[in-house]
Amino acid sequence: MKQLIQWIVIPIIIGILCLFVSNQLSQTESVDGKVLYVYNWGEYIDPELIDQFEEEYGYKVILETFDSNEAMLAKVKNGGTHYDVAVPSEYMIEMMKEEDLLVPINYEQIPNIKHIEDEFLDLSFDRNNEYSVPYFWGTVGILYHPERTKSIDFSSWESLYDERLKNEVLLVDGPRESLGFALNLNGYSLNSKEDQQLDKAYDSLLDLTPNIRGIVGDEINTMMTQNEAKAAVVWSGMARDIMWENEALDYIVPEEGSNLWFDNFVIPKTAQNTKGAHEFINFLLDPEISAQNTEWVGYATPNEAAKALLDKEVSEDERFYPSDQMKEKLEVYENLGEAYTNKYSELYLKFKINLN
Amino acid sequence: MKKFFLALIVFVLYFPILFLAFYSFNSAGNMTSFEGFTLEYYRNVLTDDRLMSIIFNTLSIALISSSIATIFGLSGALMLYLIRSKHMRSTYLSINNILIVSPDVIIGSSFLILFMYLGIQLGFMSVLLSHIAFSIPIATLMILPKLYEMNDEMINAAIDLGASKLDVLTKIVLPNIKPGLIAAFLMSLTYSLDDFAVSFFVTGNGFSVLSVEIYSMARKGITMEINAISTLIFVIVMILIAVYYMVTQRGRKEVQS
Numbered sequence: 098m099k100q101l102i103q104w105i106v107i108p109i110i111i112g113i114l115c116l117f118v119s120n121q122l123s124q125t126e127s128v129d130g131k132v133l134y135v136y137n138w139g140e141y142i143d144p145e146l147i148d149q150f151e152e153e154y155g156y157k158v159i160l161e162t163f164d165s166n167e168a169m170l171a172k173v174k175n176g177g178t179h180y181d182v183a184v185p186s187e188y189m190i191e192m193m194k195e196e197d198l199l200v201p202i203n204y205e206q207i208p209n210i211k212h213i214e215d216e217f218l219d220l221s222f223d224r225n226n227e228y229s230v231p232y233f234w235g236t237v238g239i240l241y242h243p244e245r246t247k248s249i250d251f252s253s254w255e256s257l258y259d260e261r262l263k264n265e266v267l268l269v270d271g272p273r274e275s276l277g278f279a280l281n282l283n284g285y286s287l288n289s290k291e292d293q294q295l296d297k298a299y300d301s302l303l304d305l306t307p308n309i310r311g312i313v314g315d316e317i318n319t320m321m322t323q324n325e326a327k328a329a330v331v332w333s334g335m336a337r338d339i340m341w342e343n344e345a346l347d348y349i350v351p352e353e354g355s356n357l358w359f360d361n362f363v364i365p366k367t368a369q370n371t372k373g374a375h376e377f378i379n380f381l382l383d384p385e386i387s388a389q390n391t392e393w394v395g396y397a398t399p400n401e402a403a404k405a406l407l408d409k410e411v412s413e414d415e416r417f418y419p420s421d422q423m424k425e426k427l428e429v430y431e432n433l434g435e436a437y438t439n440k441y442s443e444l445y446l447k448f449k450i451n452l453n
Numbered sequence: 454m455k456k457f458f459l460a461l462i463v464f465v466l467y468f469p470i471l472f473l474a475f476y477s478f479n480s481a482g483n484m485t486s487f488e489g490f491t492l493e494y495y496r497n498v499l500t501d502d503r504l505m506s507i508i509f510n511t512l513s514i515a516l517i518s519s520s521i522a523t524i525f526g527l528s529g530a531l532m533l534y535l536i537r538s539k540h541m542r543s544t545y546l547s548i549n550n551i552l553i554v555s556p557d558v559i560i561g562s563s564f565l566i567l568f569m570y571l572g573i574q575l576g577f578m579s580v581l582l583s584h585i586a587f588s589i590p591i592a593t594l595m596i597l598p599k600l601y602e603m604n605d606e607m608i609n610a611a612i613d614l615g616a617s618k619l620d621v622l623t624k625i626v627l628p629n630i631k632p633g634l635i636a637a638f639l640m641s642l643t644y645s646l647d648d649f650a651v652s653f654f655v656t657g658n659g660f661s662v663l664s665v666e667i668y669s670m671a672r673k674g675i676t677m678e679i680n681a682i683s684t685l686i687f688v689i690v691m692i693l694i695a696v697y698y699m700v701t702q703r704g705r706k707e708v709q710s
């Protein structure tokens with residue numbers, strides 16, 4: 098009996114010790130218990146900057162990570178958590194706005210907003226940036242292996258249909274990304290709400306079938322790194338990451354046009370420390386801080402002053418900071434409304450079913 | 454032939470883990486070609502306070518929840534054992550089993566809804582409670598067979614000799630089913646360490662566990678830090694099993710001598 102009690106009690110004691118150690122580890126100097134909860138994508142902020150923020154502002158920052166906009170929404174919407182800052186993408190911001198989950202941003206507390214390039218402000222998903230502040234942005238394009246796809250010119254979406262790419266193209270698993278490029282290919286807007294255009298796009302997508310290697314999620318990262326496919330339609334941020342791993346690859350945004358995406362800061366309604374949230378956002382918009390963060394994360398920054406501080410090699414890289422001419426062709430996803438969101442998903446599902 | 458087959462199975466089982474562990478020492482930072490030996494990723498993991506704190510959180514939840522679940526599992530198993538009506542017993546057992554086979558996602562989301570309804574903040578408590586809850590059915594199932602293996606005559610003899618109910622429980626039943634209790638504890642521990650779906654729903658407010666963290670890290674591709682953590686945990690588990698094996702072996706020898 099004694100022995101059995103020991104068997105039960107010892108793990109509990111060790112467990113409590115672990116908890117204690119964990120608390121000690123996450124304990125940093127915080128003045129009168131000021132805490133800031135940040136909810137961000139995995140590996141989407143330089144940890145050094147968090148330390149720096151804690152030191153300068155006397156907050157204890159608790160960083161939690163999510164892996165999809167939908168997962169983030171589920172946590173924020175159900176309550177029980179009080180994140181002070183979250184970083185959703187544009188369409189999710191629109192949704193959260195509609196569901197009344199966000200607090201308006203007070204720009205008096207964010208003077209550093211002046212560093213953000215005008216073209217990234219006042220966009221369709223959040224007019225006047227009432228609820229969101231730009232963090233990073235990017236495009237959708239083609240990641241390819243120049244040596245193994247010799248003489249294929251990827252500057253058009255058409256190139257994906259090349260016979261030499263039989264069974265070599267990867268797609269990200271997203272209805273809007275896939276139908277989006279098919280729409281662009283046909284010269285339509287990727288926010289199209291015309292059935293005829295959508296049907297045409299669907300047909301184009303179906304034509305691509307022989308070339309499609311697979312429709313995958315984050316596995317693209319490993320697959321492309323290990324040269325398992327010759328080309329993939331991916332987001333620029335993902336492309337950047339993969340290109341760091343596999344230098345033989347190249348990325349291009351086709352000239353018919355493509356998607357422009359954003360990840361923005363928002364302050365959820367459940368936030369308990371809106372002052373700290375504003376300070377945190379303002380801190381990260383500081384040019385030097387933002388430049389350091391951009392180097393660490395590797396996505397494109399909307400911060401003009403920070404961009405000027407970056408290596409010319411990075412900031413003049415037209416693959417990731419497209420020229421103005423190119424930018425004109427890029428479109429931000431608009432909220433399609435329920436009917437068309439469903440239509441997109443349905444067509445995409447139909448395409449996936451017909452794939453086999 | 455038999456030996457070859459066995460070797461093949463062991464190879465298939467362990468190859469992925471060894472593959473991953475091998476590349477955790479790769480200085481090239483990828484899993485394509487081995488460049489040179491490095492401990493950089495281990496250092497990164499060990500010096501990352503946030504990650505270490507999450508590892509300790511995970512261990513703490515696993516240890517506490519499986520201890521408590523073992524106690525509850527024991528009472529559950531005893532109750533099932535004592536029910537005389539066959540019909541009732543199988544009904545209760547089925548209810549217990551349904552929870553084992555029902556998908557974690559459903560358990561997780563219903564916990565989330567329940568906690569919100571009760572006004573329990575997400576964090577240590579919510580994770581602990583849900584881990585205890587999903588471990589209980591498993592613990593019960595691990596303990597029950599040991600109760601049935603027990604020799605009833607011993608209990609009757611003890612009662613005839615004037616043992617109190619408490620004596621019967623502590624001096625006869627518990628020592629007899631000890632392997633079952635240990636198995637229940639270890640299974641719950643594994644379930645808790647392994648669980649993603651339930652934890653995903655109930656972590657929050659700065660409290661996170663390893664599975665959830667690794668999942669969001671993996672969004673940007675498997676970094677070598679993930680390899681390093683996985684290797685560390687694998688080694689720790691191996692050591693624990695070795696210790697467990699040694700303890701039980703020693704126990705057996707004592708009994709024999």
